[in-house]
Amino acid sequence: MAEYSSLMFFEAYDEFGLSYKELVSEAFAGYVIYADIVSTFEGKVKTSMLLPVNEYNSEYEYNYMIYVRGVLMFDSLREIIGRQNIEKALKKYYKAYKFSVAKTDDLIAMFSKASKKDTDEFLLSWLEGKALVGRI
Secondary structure: OHHHHHHHHHHHHHHHHHHHHHHHHHHHHHHHHHHHHHHHOOOOOOOOOOOOOOOOOOHHHHHHOOOOHHHHHHHHHHHHHOOOHHHHHHHHHHHHHHOOOHHHHHHHHHHHHHHOOHHHHHHHHHHHHOOOOOOO
């Protein structure tokens, strides 16, 4: 979520010269390259975003599965529920869970509630690693 929030910041402030679409495109390209390399040498790519930190094989795997895949997940969700609903859900989520530990179900519920759409299965497919990105 932090990485996606950064993209939203750059989208709102043109003076930094970073394009939201270009940043998402770069995230996608990097993810596909990373996954291709890992699948070539290790055979299988762990795509779940729900693993404990110590179950990722490397810092790179953690970075791509949490930060980069997270950007791609939120961008895909934005295509379904719209930018305003993403912003509304994130604001409510941050407000509701600041200074506390939120659970995965809390995040999922907030997006469904804010958008008034059932986003549960969509988000779970991404978080569990079932949503395909590129060929992976």
